Amino acid sequence: MLTLLATLIAVQLQPLGPTDTDTPTRPDTSLVPAARAPSVVGLEASPNRSVYKIHLAVDVPVTLAGAVVAGIRLFGTEKLIRPSCPCDRATLNPFDRSSVKYNNPSIQLVADVSLALIIATPIVLDLIDLGFSKPFFEDLMIFIETLALNTGVQAATALIVQRPRPSSYAGDPGIISRGEGYTSFYAGHVATTFAAMAVVSQTLRLRFGIKVWPWILTTALGTMMALERVGSGAHFPTDVIVGAVAGLAVGITVPWLHQRAPASQVRLVPARGGLGLAGQF
Numbered sequence: 374m375l376t377l378l379a380t381l382i383a384v385q386l387q388p389l390g391p392t393d394t395d396t397p398t399r400p401d402t403s404l405v406p407a408a409r410a411p412s413v414v415g416l417e418a419s420p421n422r423s424v425y426k427i428h429l430a431v432d433v434p435v436t437l438a439g440a441v442v443a444g445i446r447l448f449g450t451e452k453l454i455r456p457s458c459p460c461d462r463a464t465l466n467p468f469d470r471s472s473v474k475y476n477n478p479s480i481q482l483v484a485d486v487s488l489a490l491i492i493a494t495p496i497v498l499d500l501i502d503l504g505f506s507k508p509f510f511e512d513l514m515i516f517i518e519t520l521a522l523n524t525g526v527q528a529a530t531a532l533i534v535q536r537p538r539p540s541s542y543a544g545d546p547g548i549i550s551r552g553e554g555y556t557s558f559y560a561g562h563v564a565t566t567f568a569a570m571a572v573v574s575q576t577l578r579l580r581f582g583i584k585v586w587p588w589i590l591t592t593a594l595g596t597m598m599a600l601e602r603v604g605s606g607a608h609f610p611t612d613v614i615v616g617a618v619a620g621l622a623v624g625i626t627v628p629w630l631h632q633r634a635p636a637s638q639v640r641l642v643p644a645r646g647g648l649g650l651a652g653q654f
Contacts (some may be wrong), residue, residue: 377557423508423632424579425515432631436518437526446528453532454552458541467543469609473539476606483603488562491594492520515628516572523568523623524561527616531556540606560608560616566598567591567617571624579632595620597639 445453462473496513503509518646536558548554574587599613608616 374468420580421633422503422506422580423511424633425628426577426633427511427514427631432514432518436514436521439518439521439523442525443521444503444529446532450532450552450556452552454555455534456541456550457535457555457556458537458542458549459544460537460542462542465609469539469611472603472606472609473542475604476540476543476545477604478612480601481605481607484598484607486563487594487598488565489568490577491566495569499537499576512576515576515631516569519568519572519624519627520565521531522627523564523620526619526623527559527561527564530559531561534558538607538610539603539609543606557608558612558615559588559619560599560602560613561600563595563613563616564597564620564623567595567620570594570630571621574624575628575632579628610611 425648443500462470465473465618499509503512535555537555538548538557541554541557547552560593568585570591574591577583577587595617602608603610
């Protein structure tokens with residue numbers, strides 16, 4: 374919004390000069406296109422507002438597919454999963470076995486609230502920055518698609534693997550007889566945290582050139598969520614590790630596939646006698 378306001382003011386204050394019709398232009402016959410006139414208020418140096426290109430014919434079905442699988446996981450777990458414990462914790466690998474002793478519902482609540490804030494905060498900040506504009510809705514589409522795809526993959530995996538949670542191994546009566554007690558692999562909260570923050574990190578890099586601290590924040594929040602999920606008794610350490618990797622994979626791939634071509638991209642252009650290569654570096 375500030376950029377748009379500055380542009381309008383600069384256009385109003387720009388002194389009158391010769392028009393395009395007063396100055397003859399020489400046709401471009403070289404391999405490199407003619408240089409463009411500089412921006413009135415230096416918009417070339419301002420942040421790139423639109424950084425993603427949306428393909429609705431692909432993005433909408435992918436998002437809906439992820440949402441459908443997530444819905445099946447949410448409403449069909451008790452029908453699709455048959456409880457299989459009591460389970461012998463001695464069958465667990467040593468790395469996971471020690472986490473069976475953790476079971477803290479208060480930490481579970483903290484993890485739920487933390488995840489809600491991690492999802493909502495980037496949307497609110499992006500709206501404050503961009504307003505209800507085309508770039509905002511492009512960002513929102515990429516964010517939602519990433520979360521839907523991430524959740525769909527995680528939900529399908531949990532329903533297929535049906536790994537008992539640590540609290541099920543511990544014999545928790547509130548979970549051992551429920552299908553929800555057998556969806557430990559892999560950690561959905563952790564995968565969602567890393568996926569959401571990876572999108573934020575990618576967007577900040579593309580729009581503002583910020584490359585380091587967003588990934589530090591991504592790692593910090595993801596690690597915090599992993600510790601909360603293990604401490605609550607919901608997941609084993611291997612669950613959260615796989616969740617982190619899976620979330621990062623989706624959170625990096627989706628924005629990368631949609632990012633607009635950089636200005637340095639080489640392209641074919643008409644030239645005397647045929648075609649040539651041109652680009653900005």
